[in-house]
Amino acid sequence: MLYREAGQFKASYQEDQQIFPIRQDRMGFAAILAFFFLVVPMIADQYWLQAILIPVLIFSLAAIGLNILTGYAGQLSLGSAAFMAVGAFGAYNFMLRIDGMPFIVGVVLGGLCAAAVGVAFGLPSLRIKGFYLAVATLAAQFFIVWALVKFPWFSNNASSGVITAQRVEILGYAFDTPVSKYLLTLAIVAVLALLAKNLVRSTTGRSWMAVRDMDVAAEVIGIRPMHAKLTAFAVSSFYCGVAGALYAYTYLGTVEPEGFSLDLSFKILFMIIIGGVGSIMGSFLGAAFIVLLPIFLNVVMHSAFGGSMPAGLGSNLELIIFGGLIIFFLIVEPHGLARLWQLGKEKLRLWPFPH
């Protein structure tokens, strides 16, 4: 009843092609943005901001990156964490070595480093595909982490390879409280997510999807697979790189190369499977799900066992539930939570009189 588009007429191409063609969607989206920008900083405490909201936002960005590559361009990658590492260390080095480097520019340059590395490791995708490529991206995962540990230049000669992020400062304003860091992260993620949403609707995005669905046919109709695949790798790595830089600067503060392990790559892959492959919205849902699930499990386990929880049970249970959920989603709902969201909206349109 509330969610019905009757009476909303589209009189121009622009109106027909907007991201949210339905008025209620536009209003809902604006309300969500307003809620996260204005209300959340007032009501959320430090724990929620630092331990939940900021990581969810950062992982959403990384998941968008992987989703562009895997969901839209069909190139499976197991090395997303490595590209995050490149972004983090890239941004760190730009800010360390160039005096007066603005934060945003440093982060973007870090992202561009990741994009360059991503293209380099994406080159094999021109000849190989499917899980051959998935295995090949493992090369990126292991090589990059190794290189960051082995060459102390990257971490400014810190013996352990750990970097401590510089103070985040934009135009003289220092971002050092959780609220300000949260707002900064939210702003960057919101802008980039909007860009991604538009990008996948553009010619570039359509050529990615054509290559994903059938690369030979795409080539026949005049799409250059090489161009499509490499741009997908570049954009995807850029997003992962920016996510990595934020991971270092607004979330953890200090990071080491080993933090960007294969496990993190898998986590990001799980986010897009559970959230929805080929959906920007799904990246957010998946990231929130994967970050919240362990916390939720922990709470449940503690109330179930109290203090006498057997050691190791929690982490094993987490593995089992993660694994089970992946299989469950692939079988039952291959399009993930985003699809459920979409179904909900479709049901809402007919409500209260479903035919």
Added chain:
Amino acid sequence: MSFFFEVLIGGLLSGVLYALVALGFVLIYKASGVFNFAQGAMVFFAALTFVGFQQVLPGWTGLEAGGRTVFWLAFVLALASMVVLGILTEKVVLRPLVNQPHITLFMATIGLTFLVEGIAQAIWGANVHGLDLGIADEPIEWVMDSADIIVSKFDVFAATLAGALVASLALFFQYTKVGRALRAVADDHQAALSIGIPLQHIWAIVWAVAGFVALVAGLIWGARSGVQFALTFTALKALPVLILGGFTSVPGAIVGGLIIGASEKLAEVYVGPMVGGGIEGWFPYVLALGFLLVRPEGLFGEKHIDRV
């Protein structure tokens, strides 16, 4: 010069171990077109189950701990668990995903990896266990005397075992009715179904055989480095071997294993010091990647032709 040969032989022998794990991948891929990322977890599960039974059996049955009977009983029970695991996988994970894109199946096996790792540790605990197969890890004396090269008895035993396993599997695939059915299923699920090959039986058989291979690999790796979570990483060692040898070739797994094992050790010893060492982790991948650019289907893989 003898140092070079020592490194080379050491590398070749460890390559055999990689090949053993890679073999599990090839089996499942060959017979069902599924790239089973969970093979490493299966190796871990098999070894942990074996050791677990070895420890609890004396208490249950009153048999002498560490004896031969307990060993074989544990082996049989572990094998049975692997068969059950394989059949369950087929029923719960694979059957609902028939005819899905290969990538979906691959991602499902990543989920399976986590599931199996979690279950294995939930049942048997996360402690590191020793495993004794009764073959000492000591140099063979006459080789040391005559050629001045250290070759471990254990490695030679492992290599022989792997060789025998590969030979029998190759024969099985080539000359038996089941083997032929397996190859048919691998080529095309739907076509195989339509000519009356019972898909679920074939898959159950293949997962059971892969479970057996995982058990053998797990026992050998476990005896070498202890039964612990790190066993799951054997899968990561086996992947470049697969790329190099081709996903569908049993001999390819062996040859790939030997090449990867040897080149990895040689690179670590001769190139490693120039760049700061520790290159074993990624060198096989980069080698395999370089190789893929020249020959995308691997050494012995089948060439794939795409049609619109």
